[in-house]
Structure formats: structure tokens, C-alpha cells
Amino acid sequence: xxxxxxxxxxxxxxxxxxxxxxxxxxxxxxxxxxxxxxxxxxxxxxxxxxxxxxxxxxxxxxxxxxxxxxxxxxxxxxxxxxxxxxxxxxxxxxxxxxxxxxxxxxxxxxxxxxxxxxxxxxxxxxxxxxxxxxxxxxxxxxxxxxxxxxxxxxxxxxxxxxxxxxxxxxxxxxxxxxxxxxxxxxxxxxxxxxxxxxxxxxxxxxxxxxxxxxxxxxxxxxxxxxxxxxxxxxxxxxxxxxxxxxxxxxxxxxxxxxxxxxxxxxxxxxxxxxxxxxxxxxxxxxxxxxxxxxxxxxxxxxxxxxxxxxxxxxxxxxxxxxxxxxxxxxxxxxxxxxxxxxxxxxxxxxxxxxxxxxxxxxxxxxxxxxxxxxxxxxxxxxxxxxxxxxxxxxxxxxxxxxxxxxxxxxxxxxxxxxxxxxxxxxxxxxxx
Amino acid sequence: xxxxxxxxxxxxxxxxxxxxxxxxxxxxxxxxxxxxxxxxxxxxxxxxxxxxxxxxxxxxxxxxxxxxxxxxxxxxxxxxxxxxxxxxxxxxxxxxxxxxxxxxxxxxxxxxxxxxxxxxxxxxxxxxxxxxxxxxxxxxxxxxxxxxxxxxxxxxxxxxxxxxxxxxxxxxxxxxxxxxxxxxxxxxxxxxxxxxxxxxxxxxxxxxxxxxxxxxxxxxxxxxxxxxxxxxxxxxxxxxxxxxxxxxxxxxxxxxxxxxxxxxxxxxxxxxxxxxxxxxxxxxxxxxxxxxxxxxxxxxxxxxxxxxxxxxxxxxxxxxxxxxxxxxxxxxxxxxxxxxxxxxxxxxxxxxxxxxxxxxxxxxxxxxxxxxxxxxxxxxxxxxxxxxxxxxxxxxxxxxxxxxxxxxxxxxxxxxxxxxxxxxxxxxxxxx
Numbered sequence: 076x077x078x079x080x081x082x083x084x085x086x087x088x089x090x091x092x093x094x095x096x097x098x099x100x101x102x103x104x105x106x107x108x109x110x111x112x113x114x115x116x117x118x119x120x121x122x123x124x125x126x127x128x129x130x131x132x133x134x135x136x137x138x139x140x141x142x143x144x145x146x147x148x149x150x151x152x153x154x155x156x157x158x159x160x161x162x163x164x165x166x167x168x169x170x171x172x173x174x175x176x177x178x179x180x181x182x183x184x185x186x187x188x189x190x191x192x193x194x195x196x197x198x199x200x201x202x203x204x205x206x207x208x209x210x211x212x213x214x215x216x217x218x219x220x221x222x223x224x225x226x227x228x229x230x231x232x233x234x235x236x237x238x239x240x241x242x243x244x245x246x247x248x249x250x251x252x253x254x255x256x257x258x259x260x261x262x263x264x265x266x267x268x269x270x271x272x273x274x275x276x277x278x279x280x281x282x283x284x285x286x287x288x289x290x291x292x293x294x295x296x297x298x299x300x301x302x303x304x305x306x307x308x309x310x311x312x313x314x315x316x317x318x319x320x321x322x323x324x325x326x327x328x329x330x331x332x333x334x335x336x337x338x339x340x341x342x343x344x345x346x347x348x349x350x351x352x353x354x355x356x357x358x359x360x361x362x363x364x365x366x367x368x369x370x371x372x373x374x375x376x377x378x379x380x381x382x383x384x385x386x387x388x389x390x391x392x393x394x395x396x397x398x399x400x401x402x403x404x405x406x407x408x409x410x411x412x413x414x415x416x417x418x419x420x421x422x423x424x425x426x427x428x429x430x431x432x433x434x435x436x437x438x439x440x441x442x443x444x445x446x447x448x449x450x451x452x453x454x455x456x457x458x459x460x461x462x463x464x465x466x467x468x469x470x471x472x473x474x475x476x477x478x479x480x481x482x483x484x485x486x487x488x489x490x491x492x493x494x495x496x497x498x499x500x501x502x503x504x505x506x507x
Numbered sequence: 508x509x510x511x512x513x514x515x516x517x518x519x520x521x522x523x524x525x526x527x528x529x530x531x532x533x534x535x536x537x538x539x540x541x542x543x544x545x546x547x548x549x550x551x552x553x554x555x556x557x558x559x560x561x562x563x564x565x566x567x568x569x570x571x572x573x574x575x576x577x578x579x580x581x582x583x584x585x586x587x588x589x590x591x592x593x594x595x596x597x598x599x600x601x602x603x604x605x606x607x608x609x610x611x612x613x614x615x616x617x618x619x620x621x622x623x624x625x626x627x628x629x630x631x632x633x634x635x636x637x638x639x640x641x642x643x644x645x646x647x648x649x650x651x652x653x654x655x656x657x658x659x660x661x662x663x664x665x666x667x668x669x670x671x672x673x674x675x676x677x678x679x680x681x682x683x684x685x686x687x688x689x690x691x692x693x694x695x696x697x698x699x700x701x702x703x704x705x706x707x708x709x710x711x712x713x714x715x716x717x718x719x720x721x722x723x724x725x726x727x728x729x730x731x732x733x734x735x736x737x738x739x740x741x742x743x744x745x746x747x748x749x750x751x752x753x754x755x756x757x758x759x760x761x762x763x764x765x766x767x768x769x770x771x772x773x774x775x776x777x778x779x780x781x782x783x784x785x786x787x788x789x790x791x792x793x794x795x796x797x798x799x800x801x802x803x804x805x806x807x808x809x810x811x812x813x814x815x816x817x818x819x820x821x822x823x824x825x826x827x828x829x830x831x832x833x834x835x836x837x838x839x840x841x842x843x844x845x846x847x848x849x850x851x852x853x854x855x856x857x858x859x860x861x862x863x864x865x866x867x868x869x870x871x872x873x874x875x876x877x878x879x880x881x882x883x884x885x886x887x888x889x890x891x892x893x894x895x896x897x898x899x900x901x902x903x904x905x906x907x908x909x910x911x912x913x914x915x916x917x918x919x920x921x922x923x924x925x926x927x928x929x930x931x932x933x934x935x936x937x938x939x
Binding site for chain 2: 150
């Protein structure tokens with residue numbers, strides 16, 4: 076693994092906006108589903124997924140969901156339930172309540188917090204179909220109180236017949252309320268505009284290929300969508316106290332995701348840098364996905380040696396990584412100085428896969444330097460807020476003139492008159 | 508004002524994505540500013556704003572800000588301070604703290620909540636330059652703890668010489684930390700990519716013309732942006748207890764905003780419908796902005812008579828309006844049934860302009876039916892969250908096998924090995 080200078084290294088990469096052809100295909104698919112509904116859905120499912128279905132077959136029946144449990148190991152069910160419990164427990168702590176501020180003049184100001192009504196979760200059918208992602212997208216919606224959580228997924232996962240039973244079990248455990256066997260841009264269009272078989276949703280989330288990503292962007296505004304995720308990234312900030320074999324394994328766990336994943340070590344220790352570099356080479360050869368990991372390490376991996384730990388923290392803040400591990404003598408003491416990082420893993424036992432699968436915080440985390448302004452998925456992604464104003468007569472009589480002053484200064488006399496019509500009526504009634 | 512059927516009425520309209528020419532202009536401007544920095548900024552300012560500036564003149568000096576107070580009425584300063592106080596007080600109640608969940612096994616899970624570091628606020632120079640909008644964009648950022656709040660605005664407001672003093676006073680009162688006299692797509696590009704004179708920001712908010720809107724979309728991802736606001740909307744839900752003159756004035760206060768604004772009354776009372784219709788005609792003729800209000804009322808206004816109040820609530824939820832007034836016998840009793848509305852005004856004295864200027868809740872509210880999934884601007888728009896995982900050795904020894912089970916099920920052996928390398932080391936040490 077190569078050692079590079081801080082100045083030359085950039086974690087951020089350009090986003091993928093698709094080719095003009097892909098954009099055109101997606102626009103056509105979305106418009107057709109919007110106009111024709113189920114007919115277009117079924118046509119594209121036959122065309123793109125080689126599956127001839129009737130409308131009534133789109134929805135996966137309860138029986139099929141139950142049967143999926145017979146096709147997975149009991150140890151998997153136990154494990155997914157334990158993970159789901161932890162994720163639920165963590166996200167429960169993000170619950171927020173509507174609140175009111177009662178004024179002595181009788182006025183009430185407040186903020187009403189409510190779950191979205193209906194959410195769609197896309198689950199891909201290719202190699203990126205991960206049961207853990209189903210949990211991470213669905214459980215926050217469910218904990219937020221979203222009553223209808225709709226999953227869409229291509230009619231066959233990983234080229235096998237039917238939907239992967241592991242995905243179905245994860246969906247059932249997470250609390251999905253409806254499942255439809257439809258994927259691609261056509262599934263996104265159905266969720267946005269609705270068809271006879273699928274009612275429209277308020278928000279669409281979940282990962283997908285470029286067609287799914289472009290379709291989500293296309294329907295944005297009609298519904299809400301989640302952020303587009305780039306390739307996964309990890310930055311490890313470590314000092315001499317770190318165990319090279321642990322760090323190397325953690326870097327590789329990220330590198331094996333895909334060729335464009337990025338794994339970076341930042342350390343003021345030259346000896347750790349060299350030891351980790353050697354360990355990465357040793358462990359890499361033993362990995363089943365070594366070709367992917369090798370490509371990732373060669374193209375997007377780096378070991379950056381800094382003069383000081385402080386300089387290392389500056390590098391981290393500039394990279395704003397999706398995942399950050401801090402493996403130093405006293406990691407907690409450094410957290411306050413981390414300005415930009417999606418998820419922060421502290422100490423030698425907080426290996427990044429602990430968070431990917433199990434600890435409880437969400438594994439859908441801002442990539443591509445966007446941790447500067449974006450956040451991991453949480454309950455806030457599945458609520459909506461309304462402000463509430465109940466102004467008393469006393470308050471309006473007191474503040475009316477000031478409000479009119481501000482309105483008139485902006486040239487909005489009609490705004491001022493909405494106040495004056497009330498003040499005048501009060502004056503009339505006082506005279507009586 | 509016309510009475511229409513529920514079935515035929517739609518509040519939602521298509522968004523404006525600009526002409527191909529506008530899109531091309533914006534792309535060219537953004538790329539030039541990104542590549543050339545200040546030189547491009549100054550060139551476009553001369554070209555589009557007829558103002559020849561040098562780099563050192565871009566930033567508005569402290570003196571000019573202070574001098575602005577001499578050009579506005581003391582009553583305006585008093586009013587804007589009172590409004591700023593209320594807005595600050597309301598938004599303070601949205602403050603959230605980082606939190607930790609301490610486990611008996613020594614693990615700590617948590618969520619770290621931090622303000623964004625640098626935010627840019629666009630303030631238009633045309634007719635839509637409103638001091639109240641400066642407060643509504645800046646104060647939430649300031650209350651959230653954003654240390655650097657940068658305002659950009661064209662070098663001349665409303666065609667007059669220099670920046671409107673009312674805008675400058677509002678900026679000073681709201682807590683803007685830097686002001687630059689630059690507008691249009693070039694200002695947005697400067698905020699996103701930075702130039703010698705203007706450092707880049709993490710998020711850009713504030714209204715603007717189509718070029719500004721397209722430029723914001725163009726730089727989205729490099730920085731965060733706020734939602735695009737459509738024309739303003741109000742729906743009033745009222746019964747026989749409502750005063751027709753109040754309702755008419757409130758509808759017109761919305762209609763005077765622009766020709767595409769929408770003002771709608773929903774009521775089960777035929778007599779109220781007729782009385783409001785007559786009042787709208789009477790009051791409309793007296794308005795300075797009657798031409799605009801007339802166009803809005805004719806094209807996008809409506810009085811919808813429903814069979815029952817319950818049906819009226821259903822209409823409201825379907826329309827998902829930006830502003831909703833409930834003027835009924837017991838408005839509080841209906842709030843729980845309102846699923847979709849950006850801001851809810853209750854009772855006869857909560858006229859919508861009270862919220863536009865003064866009460867405290869934000870006046871930047873989702874339009875175009877997006878209250879189904881979006882929320883008014885608040886502190887959440889100016890923070891970022893990081894999750895934190897500190898896993899103890901005890902916890903990893905307990906959960907390691909389960910985590911490996913889940914990782915291997917997804918074919919990610921590298922993830923499993925990041926755990927096993929740690930478990931094996933513990934076993935070795937136990938043997939010693």
C-alpha cells in the first residue's frame with residue numbers, strides 16, 4: 076500500500092450523472108409508467124428482468140414471506156434479529172416530540188413533528204443486495220412511526236430464481252408492510268406516481284444502480300429521495316499504540332466493497348505506516364475478494380504519514396470521510412476536534428464492520444466529502460415538521476403596528492391590511 | 508373569487524427547470540468562476556450588473572454596514588429587532604444536544620450534533636429583496652452555532668445605487684459575519700468553489716431568480732443547498748364562526764405576492780363562501796398591488812365548498828399547503844387531523860402575516876405540495892450529525908461471531924476477518 080503526501084491526496088471524486096443515453100432511457104421509462112401505470116411496469120419487467128408477470132403477481136404474498144424463513148439458516152435469523160434489536164434501540168433514542176411554547180398573553184407557538192405516511196425502500200437485485208441495508212433503511216422509518224413501508228426489488232436476486240430469501244427475512248424482521256417484485260427505474264416511477272397495484276409514497280430511499288439513481292433524481296420534488304451514496308470510504312487515524320494487523324484488516328474490509336472504495340491510514344508514526352503496509356499485502360492475498368480489494372487499494376488507498384497527530388486530525392477534517400476509526404492512546408480525547416466524519420469508531424475493538432452490521436447506528440452514511448454538511452440516515456429522514464401559531468387577540472393588539480411597519484417596508488400593503496382589518500374591528504367594538 | 512369543485516382543484520404546479528439557454532449560461536458561469544475565481548466574478552458583475560469593481564471592493568466594509576442605520580427609520584430598526592428577538596427565541600427551542608448511550612459492558616454509542624462551519628445566504632437584488640427573509644435565513648444558522656455566515660447580494664438593490672440599507676440593517680441584526688456585493692449564478696459559484704476573495708461554504712440558502720436557482724442545483728453535492736421554493740400558497744379552512752373580512756384580507760395578503768401565488772378558502776359554509784367572495788372583490792380593488800392580486804385570484808384562487816368540515820380537512824391534507832389557517836369554532840381540536848401543512852395558523856387573530864414577519868416560526872416553508880415530506884427551515888438545516896461507536900473488548904468478544912455470520916452471509920469475508928483478527932489475538936493471549 077503506497078505512502079503518499081497529504082497535499083497530493085484527495086478522497087473526493089466526481090459523482091456519476093450517467094450517460095446521455097442512460098438519462099434518456101430513464102426519462103422514457105418514468106414517463107411511460109406515469110402515463111400507463113401497471114401496463115408499463117409489466118412491460119419493462121419483461122424487457123429488463125426477463126420476467127412475464129400479471130398485475131396480481133406484482134405484490135409478494137404473505138405466504139411467500141413466511142416460506143422464506145425455511146430457506147435460511149436459523150443462525151441467520153438469530154443474528155438478524157439481534158442486529159435489528161440493536162438498530163431499533165439506537166434509533167429509538169432519536170425520537171422527538173412535538174412541542175409547544177405557551178405565552179402568558181394566551182398565544183401558543185409550537186412545532187408539530189409527525190412521521191411520513193408512506194415510504195418506499197428500493198432493494199437492488201444484483202451483487203449489492205444486502206440484508207443489512209434492508210434493516211438500515213427500514214428500521215428508522217418504522218421507529219419514526221411511518222405506518223406504510225413499501226419495499227420494491229427486482230423479481231430475481233443475483234440472477235437466481237425469485238427474490239433472495241435472506242432479503243425477504245430481513246424485510247419481515249425490519250417491519251416492511253408491502254413488498255413488490257419490480258425493480259429499476261420503473262419501480263421508482265411506480266413509487267413516485269403510483270399505479271393500480273402500487274400506491275404512491277412520500278419518500279423513496281435505498282441504493283440501486285445508475286438507472287435507479289437517475290430515476291430517483293427524476294422524480295425528486297414529486298416525492299422526497301435520500302442522498303446518492305458514492306463508493307464506500309474509511310480513514311483510520313492511528314498512532315504507535317495501534318495493532319498493525321487490526322488496522323490492515325479494517326482497511327481491507329472497506330477495500331473489498333468495490334474497486335472504487337477508498338481505504339486510507341493517516342498516522343504520525345512511520346513505523347506503524349510500514350507495518351500496516353506490509354500487513355495489508357499479507358492479508359490481501361488471503362482474501363476471497365482480493366482482486367477487488369487490490370484494485371481499490373492501488374487506485375484509492377493510501378497511507379499518509381503526518382508530522383504530528385494534530386496534523387493528522389486536520390487531514391481527517393479535510394477528507395471528511397464516511398467512516399473514521401481513531402485508534403490512538405486516548406481516542407475519546409480527540410473526538411471534539413473531529414469536525415467532519417460520518418461515523419466515528421473509537422479504540423481498538425470498534426472495527427468498522429461492528430457498525431456495518433450490528434452496533435445500532437445507521438450504516439448509511441454521507442460519502443464523497445459530504446460529511447461536511449450531511450449526516451447518517453436517522454429518524455429525521457422519516458419525519459416532517461409543521462410550525463403552529465395560535466396568536467391571541469391581546470398579542471395581536473400589542474404587536475399589530477410593528478407587523479404592519481415591517482410589511483409596508485417591503486411594499487406589501489395587503490399584508491398590513493390583514494392586520495389592520497382586525498385592529499379596526501377591535502376599535503369599533505371598544506367604542507360600542 | 509370563483510367557487511370550484513374539490514375534484515377539479517389542484518394546488519400543485521410544475522416546477523421551473525429553466526430553458527436550455529438558461530441552463531447553458533449557468534453552467535458556463537459556474538465553470539468560469541470555478542476555473543478563474545475573482546477574475547470571472549468581476550467580469551460577470553460588470554456584464555450582468557453593470558458595475559465595475561476591483562477584488563478589494565467585493566466585500567462590504569464594516570463602515571458601510573454601520574452607515575446603513577442612518578438611512579433607515581428608527582421605527583424600522585425597532586421593529587426588525589423585535590422580530591429578530593422572537594425568531595431567535597423560537598429557534599432556540601429547537602436546540603439539540605449530542606448524546607451518549609453508556610452500556611454496562613463499557614461500550615458507548617452516541618450521536619454528535621454540530622453546527623455547519625460556514626453558510627452562504629443569497630439575498631436577491633430585485634423586487635423580492637425582503638429584510639424579513641434575511642432574518643429567516645440567517646437567524647436559524649446563527650442560533651445553530653454556525654460561526655461564519657456569509658451574505659451575497661447584487662451590488663445594487665431594486666435598481667438603486669448600492670445595496671438596500673434595509674437589507675444591510677437586517678443582515679447586521681440577524682448576525683451575518685461577511686457581506687459580498689456579488690449576485691447571480693456567479694455568486695453561487697463563488698460560494699461553492701471559493702475564490703481569492705470569498706472562501707467556500709458548506710451550504711447555500713436563500714431565494715433568487717431562475718439563474719440563482721439553476722446555479723444552486725448545479726453546485727449541489729459540492730455544497731448543500733436549501734429546497735427550491737415555489738410560489739406562495741395559503742389555504743384557509745373556516746366555518747360559519749369566521750369573519751368574512753378577516754378571511755378575505757388573509758387570502759389577498761397571499762395573492763399580492765405574485766401572479767402565481769395561490770389563495771384558497773375551504774369551507775362547509777355556503778354563506779361564508781359567498782360573503783368571502785364578495786369581500787375579496789371589495790378589498791381587492793383597494794389594494795396597491797391589485798393587478799398582481801387579481802391575476803393570482805383569477806388563476807390560482809378558489810373557494811371550495813365541502814359537504815362537511817371533515818371533508819374540508821381531507822381537502823387540506825390533499826393540497827398539503829405551505830400556509831394553513833384554521834378559523835373554526837375550536838381550531839385546536841382539528842390540528843391533530845391535519846397531516847400535511849407547512850405552517851398552521853389557528854383562530855381569528857393568527858393572520859398569516861403574523862408568521863411572515865414576527866411571531867417566531869420560520870417563514871420559509873415547503874410549497875407545491877411538498878409539505879407531505881418537507882418541513883419549514885429550522886435548526887436542523889444548519890447542523891450535521893456524526894454517529895459514534897466505542898465498542899469494548901467485552902462487547903466484541905460477545906458479539907463477534909454474530910457479526911461474522913452476517914458479514915459472511917453477504918459474501919464479505921474481509922469484513923468477517925476484521926473481527927476474527929481481533930478474536931484470535933484474544934484467544935492467543937488467553938492461552939499465555
